[in-house]
Amino acid sequence: MQNLDEKSDKETDDYVAGKVFTAQIDLLYNQFPIAVIGSLVVVSCIAFMLAGLVSNTILTVWYLAFLILTLIRGWLFWRYQHESDKNYQNWANAHIAGALAGGILVGIAPIIATHAPVEIHSFILFVIAGLCAGSLSTHASLVKVFLAFLIPATAVPGVWFLFQADQYHLVSGTVVLLFTLLMARSCQNYAATLENALRLQFSNEILNKRLTEARDAAEAANEAKSAFLSSMSHELRTPMNAILGFAQLIEDDEDSVLDAEHNEYLKQIRKAGLHLLSLINSVLDLAKLEADKMEVFSIHVSLGDVVNECVTIISPIAKQAGITINDKASSCDIEIHVDHLRMKQVILNLLSNGIKYNRDGGSVTLEVPEVRGGFCRLTISDTGVGLSSQQMDEIFLPFSRVAEHAVRVEGTGIGLNIICNLLELMGGRIGVESEEGVGSTFWVEVPLIEQSNK
Ligand code: ADP
Numbered sequence: 501m502q503n504l505d506e507k508s509d510k511e512t513d514d515y516v517a518g519k520v521f522t523a524q525i526d527l528l529y530n531q532f533p534i535a536v537i538g539s540l541v542v543v544s545c546i547a548f549m550l551a552g553l554v555s556n557t558i559l560t561v562w563y564l565a566f567l568i569l570t571l572i573r574g575w576l577f578w579r580y581q582h583e584s585d586k587n588y589q590n591w592a593n594a595h596i597a598g599a600l601a602g603g604i605l606v607g608i609a610p611i612i613a614t615h616a617p618v619e620i621h622s623f624i625l626f627v628i629a630g631l632c633a634g635s636l637s638t639h640a641s642l643v644k645v646f647l648a649f650l651i652p653a654t655a656v657p658g659v660w661f662l663f664q665a666d667q668y669h670l671v672s673g674t675v676v677l678l679f680t681l682l683m684a685r686s687c688q689n690y691a692a693t694l695e696n697a698l699r700l701q702f703s704n705e706i707l708n709k710r711l712t713e714a715r716d717a718a719e720a721a722n723e724a725k726s727a728f729l730s731s732m733s734h735e736l737r738t739p740m741n742a743i744l745g746f747a748q749l750i751e752d753d754e755d756s757v758l759d760a761e762h763n764e765y766l767k768q769i770r771k772a773g774l775h776l777l778s779l780i781n782s783v784l785d786l787a788k789l790e791a792d793k794m795e796v797f798s799i800h801v802s803l804g805d806v807v808n809e810c811v812t813i814i815s816p817i818a819k820q821a822g823i824t825i826n827d828k829a830s831s832c833d834i835e836i837h838v839d840h841l842r843m844k845q846v847i848l849n850l851l852s853n854g855i856k857y858n859r860d861g862g863s864v865t866l867e868v869p870e871v872r873g874g875f876c877r878l879t880i881s882d883t884g885v886g887l888s889s890q891q892m893d894e895i896f897l898p899f900s901r902v903a904e905h906a907v908r909v910e911g912t913g914i915g916l917n918i919i920c921n922l923l924e925l926m927g928g929r930i931g932v933e934s935e936e937g938v939g940s941t942f943w944v945e946v947p948l949i950e951q952s953n954k
Contacts, residue, residue, distance in 0.1 A: 547563045838926045
């Protein structure tokens with residue numbers, strides 16, 4: 501089958517119409533055994549009622565004709581069930597022909613019985629009406645099939661009766677013709693409803709298939725993007741480390757012939773290089789997270805020790821920015837179950853943000869306000885610019901930066917997204933409370949040892 505995405509609307513409509521037609525024919529043949537048994541019972545009852553009242557030869561020929569027709573239709577049904585590559589139009593025609601022949605034989609019955617006693621005649625009309633009403637459910641998936649049966653079975657005797665001169669046949673003929681009209685109308689409604697339901701079902705199937713194809717394509721594109729980002733970052737990291745290493749060597753060289761101006765250039769090269777390296781590392785982390793390839797190795801770690809390590813690393817940067825660090829957390833005696841390196845990454849990112857998005861002379865405070873329900877909460881509060889409630893919702897999305905911050909402060913907008921995912925991998929979570937112009941408190945909850953051992 502052609503890819504559904506490449507199909508035009510016209511082709512899609514044709515495809516759905518073809519599927520609907522196939523389903524209609526399937527329904528017809530699936531209902532066939534019930535239809536045959538029903539008509540066999542009715543025709544046998546009529547033959548039994550007419551025995552002795554009409555010519556035996558006519559009755560025998562009529563009944564035998566019906567039995568032969570039933571056998572032929574039974575054989576067709578068997579072939580339909582066993583044929584693999586079906587021509588559905590031919591099978592529809594075969595069913596129409598079968599229904600027409602059946603209708604003619606049924607319609608002949610009241611004509612044969614025209615001169616039978618009134619109660620017998622009425623009984624025959626009654627059972628034929630019942631047979632037609634019943635065949636609505638077995639034949640009406642295709643209007644043509646139903647009409648091929650209904651018209652000869654009822655309209656033909658109806659018209660015949662109208663030509664009989666007596667009052668009884670006139671009334672019977674009128675009623676039978678009215679019945680024919682009503683049944684034809686009901687069949688149209690039933691068939692239309694069924695066709696709509698089938699059309700909807702197949703349209704939905706196409707829609708689902710397209711959605712699946714689109715999702716698969718998007719996933720493949722995303723995987724390709726992650727693979728590209730990952731290999732690019734790896735390729736960039738090696739020369740970047742070499743640039744930084746050699747710059748460091750020149751900086752540390754006691755016999756350096758560089759003057760103050762060139763030393764400043766060197767400092768700028770290292771600063772920009774370090775920034776680029778951290779960017780490359782972030783992109784690498786993001787690519788790994790998106791490709792579900794990030795691994796965390798959680799162990800028992802002292803929260804106080806990790807906080808202490810981070811504060812030591814960040815203190816020179818805070819001092820340079822004129823921000824005070826109030827560390828009320830490193831003294832805590834709490835064991836947590838996390839990946840040591842990744843936990844450091846989380847705290848360092850939040851501390852670095854607390855410094856970057858602070859005001860002159862501001863402060864950043866670390867606290868462990870609560871240990872509850874198997875989790876420990878660490879808060880990192882700043883006295884900075886703060887965030888609106890809408891901004892608080894957005895900052896955890898990848899590459900999302902507050903516009904006013906982006907113009908003043910260097911950043912990539914992926915740090916929070918990465919640490920949010922890392923915490924999730926470690927069984928923890930992150931959140932923020934903030935007031936614009938007052939400051940923000942980022943909180944992190946990580947599992948305690950007892951929780952992770954459970
Ligand atoms: P980056 O800092 O590199 O831009 P992050 O993902 O760490 O990336 O942060 C995303 C955005 O969230 C930042 O650009 C900033 O707008 C906002 N933000 C983060 N931390 C704070 C904070 N402590 N105070 C105010 N805004 C913050």
